Amino acid sequence: MRPDLCLHHAGRRYGLRGPWVLRGVDLTVAPGRLVRVEGANGSGKSTLLRLLAGIDSPSEGRITGRPRTAYVPERFPAALPFTALGYLTHLGTVHGLTRAAAARAAGEWLERLGAAAYAGTPMARLSKGGSQKVAVAQALLGEPELLVLDEAWTGLDADARAEFERAVAERTAAGGSAVFVDHDPRRLAGLPDATYAVRDGRLAPRAARETVPSGPHMTVETQGPPQGQLPEDVRRTATSAEETGPGRYRLTVPAPHSDVLLRTLLTARPPWHVVSVSQPDDTSGGLR
Ligand SMILES: Nc1ncnc2c1ncn2[C@@H]1O[C@H](COP(=O)(O)OP(=O)(O)OP(=O)(O)O)[C@@H](O)[C@H]1O
Numbered sequence: 465m466r467p468d469l470c471l472h473h474a475g476r477r478y479g480l481r482g483p484w485v486l487r488g489v490d491l492t493v494a495p496g497r498l499v500r501v502e503g504a505n506g507s508g509k510s511t512l513l514r515l516l517a518g519i520d521s522p523s524e525g526r527i528t529g530r531p532r533t534a535y536v537p538e539r540f541p542a543a544l545p546f547t548a549l550g551y552l553t554h555l556g557t558v559h560g561l562t563r564a565a566a567a568r569a570a571g572e573w574l575e576r577l578g579a580a581a582y583a584g585t586p587m588a589r590l591s592k593g594g595s596q597k598v599a600v601a602q603a604l605l606g607e608p609e610l611l612v613l614d615e616a617w618t619g620l621d622a623d624a625r626a627e628f629e630r631a632v633a634e635r636t637a638a639g640g641s642a643v644f645v646d647h648d649p650r651r652l653a654g655l656p657d658a659t660y661a662v663r664d665g666r667l668a669p670r671a672a673r674e675t676v677p678s679g680p681h682m683t684v685e686t687q688g689p690p691q692g693q694l695p696e697d698v699r700r701t702a703t704s705a706e707e708t709g710p711g712r713y714r715l716t717v718p719a720p721h722s723d724v725l726l727r728t729l730l731t732a733r734p735p736w737h738v739v740s741v742s743q744p745d746d747t748s749g750g751l752r
Pocket of ligand 1: 509
């Protein structure tokens with residue numbers, strides 16, 4: 465079992481006498497957890513994420529349990545002497561895939577993110593949105609144990625934003641963890657296991673009522689096998705799970721993540737039966 469990633473009383477300042485940006489930060493990120501970090505401009509969110517990603521070290525305190533990590537910053541260095549597909553294929557081989565498997569995985573991620581049309585375009589000629597799709601693909605390609613996402617949705621079109629949200633939900637459902645910062649409060653709404661705010665150099669958990677999900681939700685009625693336990697990944701993705709009868713549950717899930725939840729139910733062993741899928745204001749209650 466992979467250990468938790470832990471910050472122990474971590475602090476960071478830039479320069480020997482610089483002001484402390486972070487001080488006394490204790491944080492545990494367990495496998496499968498999705499963590500949101502909030503805070504005002506300049507409060508130290510990116511500093512915290514760079515420590516978590518392992519690309520910067522604390523000035524005091526320590527970090528234990530380093531997982532295999534992928535990091536997506538808001539701005540990706542685009543001036544690399546590769547095509548998008550060539551760059552991703554190269555990274556796939558760095559992650560241990562054969563060249564053929566890396567090229568296939570790279571092509572699949574570019575397709576999912578709506579970037580297949582510029583797979584052969586040199587990175588330096590990609591738009592901001594195009595290079596951000598490559599940044600997202602490079603992070604997801606290696607199926608990392610930890611995703612660190614610093615305003616990583618910036619510059620993506622609506623379809624790619626939604627697909628990226630789905631991919632993050634899939635990763636956490638599969639036991640990976642993710643820590644993200646995003647200016648949009650609807651980002652991954654309803655999914656974070658915890659939300660923290662950086663303020664005055666400290667990290668404070670946000671009260672549960674402050675993290676109540678917004679946006680449309682779906683209701684999924686599901687029936688499990690005899691004596692079946694609701695799969696842990698389903699509990700994690702659902703906002704609520706109400707047992708309405710023996711082995712029967714009514715699940716609420718943010719609409720953008722309903723397909724991840726359905727896939728998890730249907731691919732569970734043994735599979736769960738999906739009785740109905742509806743939106744709370746949908747009176748038909750039928751499957752669509
Ligand atoms: N490499 C650096 N050298 C010196 N100071 C830095 C460095 N990186 C960040 N800082 C300073 O640390 C403080 C926190 O910056 P950080 O980028 O972590 O905040 P943030 O919350 O992510 O900000 P924003 O929301 O504006 O991106 C700021 O005062 C910033 O100027």
